[in-house]
Every structure is written in C-alpha cells, then in structure tokens.
Amino acid sequence: MTFFSHLRKAAIATAFVLCATAVHADEQYFPLQSYRVGPYAAGGTGFFGGFIDYLNLINIRDGGVNGVKLTWSEGETQYEV
Numbered sequence: 001m002t003f004f005s006h007l008r009k010a011a012i013a014t015a016f017v018l019c020a021t022a023v024h025a026d027e028q029y030f031p032l033q034s035y036r037v038g039p040y041a042a043g044g045t046g047f048f049g050g051f052i053d054y055l056n057l058i059n060i061r062d063g064g065v066n067g068v069k070l071t072w073s074e075g076e077t078q079y080e081v
Contacts, residue, residue: 025068026068026069027064027068027069027070027071028064028065028068028069028070028071029071029072029073030070030071030072031072031073031074031075032048032051032052032072032073032074032075033074033075034048034074034075034076035048035076035078035079036048036049036074036076037076037078038076038077038078038079038080039079040079048074052072055070055072058070
C-alpha cells in the first residue's frame with residue numbers, strides 16, 4: 001500500500017470519529033402556529049391548549065424526546081396579516 005492510500009484511510013477514519021462524537025442540542029425550538037383567539041378560537045383553544053399540555057408532559061415526565069427538551073412560542077396572528 002502506498003503512502004497516499006494510508007493517508008486516505010486515516011482521513012476517512014478521522015471523519016467517522018468526528019461524526020460519531022457530534023454534540024447534540026439541549027433543546028429543540030419550533031414555532032407553534034396556533035389560533036387561540038380570533039374568529040376560529042372556538043376550535044383552536046381546546047386543541048392547542050391540550051397540545052401545549054402534552055408538550056409540557058413530555059418535557060417533565062420523559063425529560064424531552066431522547067433527552068432533548070422541547071421549547072416553543074406561539075405565533076398568533078388572529079387571522080390578520
């Protein structure tokens with residue numbers, strides 16, 4: 001085997017090691033597009049209230065999803081642009 005083939009194998013092995021030790025995030029953020037006020041509030045308040053309670057349950061009981069806490073913020077527009 002030549003020097004370059006050894007060098008190539010070492011580079012590939014190093015890449016695999018670096019990928020395997022990647023740091024994972026402590027929390028995952030996502031925007032929650034809800035409709036809890038406005039003309040569609042009657043259908044949205046119960047659903048999104050329950051969904052937020054479920055996300056809180058996952059964070060408290062299970063410690064998040066695979067150890068990653070879920071964070072969110074509501075983006076309420078009241079169906080107005």
